[in-house]
Amino acid sequence: MNTTTISKSSALHTALNYAGLAIKECHCVYNNLSEGLFEICVNTPYQRYEFYVEEKTGEVLGINAEPLFT
Numbered sequence: 001m002n003t004t005t006i007s008k009s010s011a012l013h014t015a016l017n018y019a020g021l022a023i024k025e026c027h028c029v030y031n032n033l034s035e036g037l038f039e040i041c042v043n044t045p046y047q048r049y050e051f052y053v054e055e056k057t058g059e060v061l062g063i064n065a066e067p068l069f070t
Contacts (some may be wrong), residue, residue, distance in 0.1 A: 006058045011038040015051035018060040037061070043068060 006014070008031050016023060021044065029041040029048075038053040045068075052062040 005055045006038075006053075008033065008038065010058060011053040011055075012040055012042075014058050015040050015049075015053055015060060015063075016042070018051070019049060019063060019065075021049070 012028060012031055013023070015038075016026060021042070025044050026042045027044075029043055031038060031040045033039075033055060036055045038051070038055060040049075040051040040053065042049045042051070048066050048068050050064040051060060053060050
């Protein structure tokens with residue numbers, strides 16, 4: 001049985017790389033782990049992203065994006 005898991009930091013970097021975002025342009029709103037899935041919310045100046053990253057593999061399973069209105 002494989003019990004290796006990724007960290008919150010690794011999950012965040014994986015999600016940002018997946019979307020082609022630079023860490024310096026983002027603000028992480030939350031990064032929670034629940035039932036083997038990281039739920040990560042990131043804001044850029046104009047967009048909000050929600051990522052779903054599998055804890056064991058680091059695979060990005062889904063992404064939602066919506067514009068932020070300022």
